[in-house]
Amino acid sequence: MKPFLSTSRKLLPLLSLAAISFGNPVQAQSSAETKPQPVGIERVDTFSYLVRISNPALQKARLQLVRLSDSVVLYEESSAKATFGQKLNVQSLPDGQYAIVVRVGPQQYRYTLHLQTETHRTTDLSTASVVLRPTNKLR
Secondary structure (H helix, E strand, O other): OOOHHHHHOOOOHHHHHEEEEEOOOEEOOOOOOOOOEEEEEEEOOOOOEEEEOOOOOOOOEEEEEEEEEOOEEEEEEEEEEEEEEEEEEEEOOEEEEEEEEEEEEOEEEEEEEEEEEOOOOOOOOOOOOOOOOOOOOOO
């Protein structure tokens, strides 16, 4: 399946920053902290995240990228393999809130992604010119 979020060369004219609610490689939180987690997400570069899913029980698993403003699924992949994953490139997405949702069997893992474009505004003020006008006043 060719992913919707393939690498894009359409660069935004603005500096875009993607912030996700975790640092580098992350694991989903659960009540059993010592239990290995089936989902890992690693930030590859400014706009790319590598999602890895471990599914040793070979359950039905699904990876989705969802736009939170209207719950539209932008990307979806399903698998029952022992391991699978995808590199998600979010560079071409508009600003907004997104979620990376992974379901492995009955368990669901959700990571929020906030994509924000930062606009750099500048001003330029020229040097003022002073023009002296002669006055016709005689004393």
